[in-house]
Amino acid sequence: xxxxxxxxxxxxxxxxxxxxxxxxxxxxxxxxxxxxxxxxxxxxxxxxxxxxxxxxxxxxxxxxxxxxxxxxxxxxxxxxxxxxxxxxxxxxxxxxxxxxxxxxxxxxxxxxxxxxxxxxxxxxxx
Ligand SMILES: [Zn+2]
Ligand SMILES: [Zn+2]
Numbered sequence: 692x693x694x695x696x697x698x699x700x701x702x703x704x705x706x707x708x709x710x711x712x713x714x715x716x717x718x719x720x721x722x723x724x725x726x727x728x729x730x731x732x733x734x735x736x737x738x739x740x741x742x743x744x745x746x747x748x749x750x751x752x753x754x755x756x757x758x759x760x761x762x763x764x765x766x767x768x769x770x771x772x773x774x775x776x777x778x779x780x781x782x783x784x785x786x787x788x789x790x791x792x793x794x795x796x797x798x799x800x801x802x803x804x805x806x807x808x809x810x811x812x813x814x815x816x817x
Contacts, residue, residue: 697721697729710734711759711767724755742783743769747776 698706698721706717709728722732730738738754745752750773758770763777770777 694721694723697723701729708734709755709759710738711754711757711769712737714767726755728755730755742781743771743779744782745771745774745776746778746780747771748774750774751782 703716706721706729708715708717708731709724710730713731713734715731717729717731720732722730722735724730724735724738735755741754743752743754743757744750748771750771752772754769756772758772758775759767760770760777761767768777769779771779
């Protein structure tokens with residue numbers, strides 16, 4: 692399926708990138724997220740990579756799922772899509788902090804013995 696049809700179906704004036712850091716007309720490299728919002732391809736990649744945690748309702752979401760608003764300031768701000776809060780914090784998965792489920796803990800223990808499971812896994816999440 693081609694995204695080229697978007698150039699025809701959306702008038703140029705409305706063909707604005709949905710990424711809150713961009714908001715520029717899309718003349719080439721148009722792309723679309725699962726919600727049907729349009730982006731420059733590079734902006735969509737960046738938006739999917741840009742994660743937020745809401746400090747009000749603790750939802751996690753990325754910039755493609757975020758609501759945008761300009762009612763709090765003179766520039767577009769990211770708003771929690773669940774509760775409408777602007778009290779957000781950029782969120783990165785803690786890659787060096789291994790979260791292990793009970794199932795994979797049992798698997799490692801059965802395979803390598805309890806001692807090595809304890810050495811391998813710093814923290815068990817039940
Ligand atoms: Zn863009
Ligand atoms: Zn929220």
